[in-house]
Amino acid sequence: MIAPAAAARLLDGPAIDTGAESFVAHRNRLGQLPRFIRGQLIDVVQEAGLRGRGGGAYPTARKWAATRGRSGGRAVVVGNGAETEPMSRKDRTLMVARPQLVLDGILLAAEAVSAERAVLYISRAYDDAAAAISRAIEERRATGEIAVAVTVVRAPHRYVAGEETAAIACLNGGAARPGVVPPRPFERGVDGRPTVVQNVETLAHAALIARQGAQAYRSAGVEDATGTVLVTMAGAVHSAGVYELAGGSTIAQAVSAAGGATSSVAAILVGGYFGRWVTADDAWDLRPGIDLPLGSGVVAVFPHGHCGLAQAAALVGFLARESARQCGPCEHGLAALATTTAQLAAGGAKPRDAERLQRWIAQIAGRGACHHPDGALVLLSSALRVFSGDVSTHLRRGRCDRNPALLMPAPDWTRKGR
Numbered sequence: 001m002i003a004p005a006a007a008a009r010l011l012d013g014p015a016i017d018t019g020a021e022s023f024v025a026h027r028n029r030l031g032q033l034p035r036f037i038r039g040q041l042i043d044v045v046q047e048a049g050l051r052g053r054g055g056g057a058y059p060t061a062r063k064w065a066a067t068r069g070r071s072g073g074r075a076v077v078v079g080n081g082a083e084t085e086p087m088s089r090k091d092r093t094l095m096v097a098r099p100q101l102v103l104d105g106i107l108l109a110a111e112a113v114s115a116e117r118a119v120l121y122i123s124r125a126y127d128d129a130a131a132a133i134s135r136a137i138e139e140r141r142a143t144g145e146i147a148v149a150v151t152v153v154r155a156p157h158r159y160v161a162g163e164e165t166a167a168i169a170c171l172n173g174g175a176a177r178p179g180v181v182p183p184r185p186f187e188r189g190v191d192g193r194p195t196v197v198q199n200v201e202t203l204a205h206a207a208l209i210a211r212q213g214a215q216a217y218r219s220a221g222v223e224d225a226t227g228t229v230l231v232t233m234a235g236a237v238h239s240a241g242v243y244e245l246a247g248g249s250t251i252a253q254a255v256s257a258a259g260g261a262t263s264s265v266a267a268i269l270v271g272g273y274f275g276r277w278v279t280a281d282d283a284w285d286l287r288p289g290i291d292l293p294l295g296s297g298v299v300a301v302f303p304h305g306h307c308g309l310a311q312a313a314a315l316v317g318f319l320a321r322e323s324a325r326q327c328g329p330c331e332h333g334l335a336a337l338a339t340t341t342a343q344l345a346a347g348g349a350k351p352r353d354a355e356r357l358q359r360w361i362a363q364i365a366g367r368g369a370c371h372h373p374d375g376a377l378v379l380l381s382s383a384l385r386v387f388s389g390d391v392s393t394h395l396r397r398g399r400c401d402r403n404p405a406l407l408m409p410a411p412d413w414t415r416k417g418r
Contacts, residue, residue, distance in 0.1 A: 011098060044213070064113050066184075068112065071194050078167055080167055084155075097132075099136035101208075115196075120152045124157050160372055163371075232297055233254060235408065237261055254288075261303070264303060274376075324372060347397075
């Protein structure tokens with residue numbers, strides 16, 4: 001059975017207007033925050049099948065249980081609102097509109113893992129989200145209902161800064177770059193303490209599970225894609241923006257929720273810049289989260305008439321610029337891939353250069369100090385396959401007759417000093 005396409009609400013609430021939902025409105029809508037003892041919520045979250053919404057889709061209950069087992073009442077919970085995926089807007093939208101729901105989630109997580117400290121890690125580019133969350137904390141403090149210290153820390157707006165070990169490094173006073181594991185965050189994280197780093201959307205879902213129960217939550221989705229999911233619809237759709245879809249919705253349903261495509265569709269990028277390109281012919285019945293990873297929750301529609309190779313080259317260039325530059329595969333491998341792909345898009349490459357790209361992809365895979373190179377390789381390898389016609393034309397004629405203008409941003413954040 002296919003899940004219904006879209007919910008008109010942002011995580012179980014009425015249509016949102018401008019401004020953040022106040023604590024009073026939040027409490028009137030959802031009621032008192034339930035209390036759980038001795039990690040009982042972890043069992044409920046496990047039964048609900050909640051997985052992380054930050055990209056990795058790791059089982060939430062497993063992460064919490066591992067942290068609780070080492071906590072000793074000293075653990076730290078980090079709500080990750082860095083959202084450094086250039087096209088994603090879901091976490092920012094959630095924090096601005098439903099800050100109290102996010103706060104519910106981080107307080108419940110802190111209770112579940114026996115933490116004494118919680119941190120909201122929010123991008124420096126998201127002043128509105130940081131302000132909404134800060135106001136929510138002050139409102140909650142006025143009620144005397146915060147059992148742990150909760151603070152807001154601003155994250156560098158760089159792509160790798162949202163990775164969980166990078167967040168921990170930043171919170172420990174270092175550069176926001178991914179670290180080598182082990183130790184994993186539940187073993188040694190912020191201030192050397194057992195730490196849970198959880199995407200803010202995941203925390204909001206946990207707050208709903210605590211109120212609705214596991215079975216009610218599971219019923220909103222299908223198979224392993226339980227509950228709902230926030231998806232940023234981008235590219236050639238009539239109404240780009242953030243939509244709440246039932247878990248297991250197809251790409252066709254997601255595009256329909258955004259008003260449909262504005263023109264004939266050539267391909268769709270699923271999962272953001274660490275995601276996969278899929279041809280339009282193959283895409284419509286696929287279910288992100290089941291048939292392929294949803295990643296950062298971006299579904300971007302790419303129309304006919306534009307050069308897919310030019311777009312792919314720009315995205316690979318972005319990922320090369322945004323690497324942590326702490327291992328050879330990032331420092332040299334991604335740079336070589338970006339340079340050669342750009343030459344191919346500009347008409348300055350030879351057939352042997354296309355062959356080199358495939359060889360380098362195989363050589364670099366799995367050899368990075370973190371997952372950044374592998375994410376870039378998934379993007380590039382799927383692009384070379386989906387846009388193989390453009391590749392052939394560029395090799396044969398130098399350029400294709402398609403529009404090279406970019407529909408998906410490839411910003412140079414290195415120049416902005418974020």
